[in-house]
Amino acid sequence: MTSKKKENEKELEVDEILSRSEQFIEKNKKWLLYGLASVAVIIGLILAYHYGYATPRTEKATLAIYKGEQYFERDSFALALHGNDIDYEGFEAIIDRYGSTKAGNLARAYAGICYYKLGDPQTAIKRLKAFSGNDTQIAPALIGLIGDCYVTIGETKEGVGYFERAAAKANNEIISPVYLKKAGIAYESLKQYKEAIKVYTDIKEKYNRSMEAMDIDKYITRAEILSGK
Numbered sequence: 001m002t003s004k005k006k007e008n009e010k011e012l013e014v015d016e017i018l019s020r021s022e023q024f025i026e027k028n029k030k031w032l033l034y035g036l037a038s039v040a041v042i043i044g045l046i047l048a049y050h051y052g053y054a055t056p057r058t059e060k061a062t063l064a065i066y067k068g069e070q071y072f073e074r075d076s077f078a079l080a081l082h083g084n085d086i087d088y089e090g091f092e093a094i095i096d097r098y099g100s101t102k103a104g105n106l107a108r109a110y111a112g113i114c115y116y117k118l119g120d121p122q123t124a125i126k127r128l129k130a131f132s133g134n135d136t137q138i139a140p141a142l143i144g145l146i147g148d149c150y151v152t153i154g155e156t157k158e159g160v161g162y163f164e165r166a167a168a169k170a171n172n173e174i175i176s177p178v179y180l181k182k183a184g185i186a187y188e189s190l191k192q193y194k195e196a197i198k199v200y201t202d203i204k205e206k207y208n209r210s211m212e213a214m215d216i217d218k219y220i221t222r223a224e225i226l227s228g229k
Helices: 003-027 029-051 056-073 077-082 091-098 102-117 121-130 138-152 156-170 176-189 193-206 212-227
Strands: none
Touching: 056 077, 056 091, 056 102, 077 091, 077 102, 091 102, 102 121, 102 138, 121 138, 138 156, 138 176, 156 176, 176 193, 176 212, 193 212
């Protein structure tokens, strides 16, 4: 097999691994946006309940991030990150100025997605890892995106671990099988066929009503053939 053919096959493997998250992010972008925004709203209500007022610093951070969310929703990722030089300073500036606030934390999540969409997975990893959150809907998507970033830079072994973490964190039939399938494809690209069979089988047995389960038998069969079973 020529080196050119090997490179083409490698590109196809990476594309197959990444495509499902690209589709997931695009399909659920507004959901992710609203989910992140709802976290900020809940935090605001908790603060109001406990203290009767929001601190000036939190108010400023919340106002600052609002414009960025609008740019994010319109796919204007560069403007969302770095501002418009008029009335919005960007997620990066919000992180620098209000990093200790909840809004500053949300800005890290937004920034990570923006960097990934702009083709800078290394910086995306840095921002996504800095985000702190345990929500069972938003957190899995961000963990999975870290996996995509690692795959993009050629560190598939590192990425597959994040796919499995995302699936475990979500623990539901919508998100978990998406990342388990990505993990299986990644394992196949690493020629770890037994591991691929295991995660494909998990989809079949645990999430048998999911979209991913509909054609999972062909993935299991392929991995079994490649493993020499």
